[in-house]
Amino acid sequence: MIHKFREKLIQIFFFLNGLSVILILGGIFFLLLRYTWPAFKEIQMAEFLFGKFWDPTAYVKPAYGILAMLMSTFMVTVGALTIAVPLGIGTAAYLSDVASPKVREIAKPVVEILAGIPSVVIGFLGIVLVGPVIAKLTGTTNGLNAINGAILLSVMSLPTIISLSEDALTNVPKSFQEASLALGGSQWQTLILVKIPAASSGIVAACMLGMGRAIGETMTVLMATGNAPAMPSKLTDPIMTMTSTIAIELGEVPYYTTHFYGLFAIGLVLFIITFIINMVSDIILHRYERQTRY
Amino acid sequence: MKEKQIKQFLGYNVLRLCIIFVILILIVILYDILSKGARQISWQFLTSAPKNGMTEGGIFPAIVGTMFITVITAVFSVPLGMGCAIYLNEYAREGKTTRLIRMAIRNLSGVPSIVYGLFGVALFVEGMKMGTGVLAAGLTLGLMTLPWTVTASEEALKTVPKSFREGSLALGATKWQMIRTNVLPYAIPGMLTGTILGLARAAGETAPILFTGAAFFLPFLPKSFSDQFMALPYHLYIMSTQHHAIEKVRPIAYGTALVLIALVFLMNLSAVILRYHLRKLKKD
Numbered sequence: 001m002i003h004k005f006r007e008k009l010i011q012i013f014f015f016l017n018g019l020s021v022i023l024i025l026g027g028i029f030f031l032l033l034r035y036t037w038p039a040f041k042e043i044q045m046a047e048f049l050f051g052k053f054w055d056p057t058a059y060v061k062p063a064y065g066i067l068a069m070l071m072s073t074f075m076v077t078v079g080a081l082t083i084a085v086p087l088g089i090g091t092a093a094y095l096s097d098v099a100s101p102k103v104r105e106i107a108k109p110v111v112e113i114l115a116g117i118p119s120v121v122i123g124f125l126g127i128v129l130v131g132p133v134i135a136k137l138t139g140t141t142n143g144l145n146a147i148n149g150a151i152l153l154s155v156m157s158l159p160t161i162i163s164l165s166e167d168a169l170t171n172v173p174k175s176f177q178e179a180s181l182a183l184g185g186s187q188w189q190t191l192i193l194v195k196i197p198a199a200s201s202g203i204v205a206a207c208m209l210g211m212g213r214a215i216g217e218t219m220t221v222l223m224a225t226g227n228a229p230a231m232p233s234k235l236t237d238p239i240m241t242m243t244s245t246i247a248i249e250l251g252e253v254p255y256y257t258t259h260f261y262g263l264f265a266i267g268l269v270l271f272i273i274t275f276i277i278n279m280v281s282d283i284i285l286h287r288y289e290r291q292t293r294y
Numbered sequence: 295m296k297e298k299q300i301k302q303f304l305g306y307n308v309l310r311l312c313i314i315f316v317i318l319i320l321i322v323i324l325y326d327i328l329s330k331g332a333r334q335i336s337w338q339f340l341t342s343a344p345k346n347g348m349t350e351g352g353i354f355p356a357i358v359g360t361m362f363i364t365v366i367t368a369v370f371s372v373p374l375g376m377g378c379a380i381y382l383n384e385y386a387r388e389g390k391t392t393r394l395i396r397m398a399i400r401n402l403s404g405v406p407s408i409v410y411g412l413f414g415v416a417l418f419v420e421g422m423k424m425g426t427g428v429l430a431a432g433l434t435l436g437l438m439t440l441p442w443t444v445t446a447s448e449e450a451l452k453t454v455p456k457s458f459r460e461g462s463l464a465l466g467a468t469k470w471q472m473i474r475t476n477v478l479p480y481a482i483p484g485m486l487t488g489t490i491l492g493l494a495r496a497a498g499e500t501a502p503i504l505f506t507g508a509a510f511f512l513p514f515l516p517k518s519f520s521d522q523f524m525a526l527p528y529h530l531y532i533m534s535t536q537h538h539a540i541e542k543v544r545p546i547a548y549g550t551a552l553v554l555i556a557l558v559f560l561m562n563l564s565a566v567i568l569r570y571h572l573r574k575l576k577k578d
Contacts, residue, residue, distance in 0.1 A: 003468060006470070007468050007469060007470055010469075010470045011385055011469070011470075013377070014377055014378075014380050014381035014384070014385055015381055015385065017374055017377030017378045017380070017381050018377075018378045018381035018382060018385075018386065018391075018392075018395050019391075019395070020374060020378060020440075021378055021395055021398040021399050021402060021440065021441070021444065022394055022395055022398045024398070024402060024437060024440065025398040025401055025402055025405075026398075027413075027417070028405065028409065028410075028413045031413055031416040031417060031421070032409070032412065032413070032416070034416075035412075035416050086312075087312050087315060087316065090308065090309050090311075090312030090313070091309070091312045091313045091316050093309050093312075094306075094309035094310060094312060094313045095313070097309075098306050098309060098310070099313075103313075106317075107313060107316075107317070110316065110317050110320050111316075112562075113320060113324075113559075114316070114319070114320050114323075116494065116495065116498075116558055116559070116562060117323065117498075117555065117558075118495075118497075118498025118499065118500070118527055118554060118555070118558060119407075119498070119499075119500065119501075120498065120500045120527040120528075120530050120531050120554075121323075121327070121498070121530065121551050121554060121555060122323075123531070123534075124530055124534045124547060124551055125323060125326065125327075127534055127535070128326075128534070128544070128547075128548075129322075129326055155319055155323075158316060158319075162316070186298045186299070186301070186302050187302060188298075188301055188302035188305045188306065189298070189301075189302075191305075192305070209404070212404050215406070216404070216405070216406025216407065216408070216409070217406070217407075218406065218407055218408040218500070218501040219500045219501055219527075219531065222531075222535075223531065223534065223535055243406060243408045243501070246408050246411075246412065247408055247411075247501060247504060250411075250412070250415070250504070250505050251504065251505060255420070263412070264412055264416070267408070267409050267412040270406050270408070270409055271405060271406075271409050274404050274405060274406055274409075275401055275404070275405075277404070278400060278401050278404040279401075282397070282400060
């Protein structure tokens with residue numbers, strides 16, 4: 001009897017451990033919401049979402065519009081994906097289709113090490129390595145702008161895209177490949193016309209997770225994009241993303257002011273965006289798993 | 295036929311270029327940091343505090359600070375993560391709750407690090423009145439590491455063959471006895487390796503500690519849980535963007551970057567070595 005009781009207790013203990021993650025996710029959402037709420041006593045929701053100017057410290061009329069930051073985040077993210085998606089899928093395809101076991105042995109740690117480099121180090125290299133090159137090419141002073149951020153973010157999202165796309169490609173059933181080869185297709189045709197389409201949902205999910213990383217990345221964009229809070233019009237403009245705005249201003253703002261709450265509101269927007277991206281990529285992945293079960 | 299072969303040849307070479315480019319990126323990153331950082335490394339750089347407005351001296355407090363919060367991160371997130379993984383792999387039945395837990399884990403790992411920073415401020419610094427310090431920062435990083443710990447631990451549990459569990463249950467062991475004697479001993483090496491990899495990532499994070507306890511400059515080491523601390527990633531950020539004489543302190547920034555990367559790699563390496571040894575130990 002005591003035995004049974006103890007077993008039950010242990011099971012409950014582990015169950016509570018399991019529940020903790022739901023609690024934490026819910027807690028993050030709840031606290032962000034609670035700290036965002038007071039901001040909208042002073043800020044109009046329409047101004048917040050569609051206002052072009054973010055100037056909470058203005059003397060006469062503070063402005064709380066996040067449109068420029070949203071655009072900035074969007075710009076670096078799209079830029080990063082433009083580089084990282086083809087490069088990442090190409091690498092994954094090479095690893096799954098062409099590479100000898102030896103090359104794979106080398107490539108795997110390369111991807112892992114790349115994933116392990118702290119974002120602050122990548123941001124530092126954006127200042128000392130990428131920045132000067134961009135400055136020379138575009139004739140700007142320090143090369144800290146949207147392109148720089150996009151290049152760095154592509155490096156940061158590459159490992160995610162490569163490893164998940166490769167998983168998707170290797171999970172394509174052998175029978176698909178054999179059918180294509182038996183019909184006289186070349187290896188290359190099989191890759192392009194059979195394997196990649198069959199793995200497409202996995203690859204799309206991989207790219208979306210890479211996108212999520214790029215949107216939420218803070219230190220690299222904070223250090224390498226120049227942080228000018230204005231609506232960007234071209235890729236060589238210095239920009240200030242949502243993440244960098246929080247990182248810069250939370251350190252200086254007096255707590256429990258509208259400005260302070262406003263920063264939590266930006267955090268909430270970030271949370272919701274990444275949450276949606278995660279859910280959608282999850283749904284795509286599940287569809288993909290069902291597809292490949294044949 | 296000919297055209298097909300040419301296409302394949304060209305296509306494969308484009309793919310080859312992709313992977314060469316990715317490897318080149320890593321080589322450039324490591325070469326730049328290693329070649330310029332190595333000049334800065336000396337015994338004195340590693341063991342003394344910054345001096346003269348951080349234009350000279352070493353990074354000792356930052357090294358210690360990073361190690362200190364990593365320990366707190368581990369103490370918080372490793373047991374909880376392992377517990378959660380044990381529940382998911384050993385106890386949970388497929389159902390709504392389990393699906394919800396898995397969804398929460400996937401989403402937590404996608405939450406931006408700066409949002410963890412905001413959460414840390416709202417919950418630990420303000421909500422629990424911890425103030426900014428080692429404890430608040432360590433706990434914030436711990437929350438961020440949790441999904442990685444769970445995933446790594448679950449992977450390790452999955453590698454234990456079913457027959458181990460069945461054998462134990464068949465002999466009349468209770469579920470917990472089975473887990474303790476027939477599952478955990480075989481899963482723990484993998485769990486440890488995975489969690490150390492997660493901790494290495496946490497050690498390099500900056501955004502979550504920006505507002506929860508990292509300090510610009512402190513000549514002394516943290517003595518209690520509510521003390522602020524210097525950390526390597528934050529120090530690198532300061533030295534490369536916020537310092538008044540940025541060009542002059544570039545070498546220090548490079549040195550800091552090298553030490554940070556080295557620390558992360560050492561942790562990764564120790565995880566791999568640990569796994570190797572624990573495996574060998576069990577075979578004997």
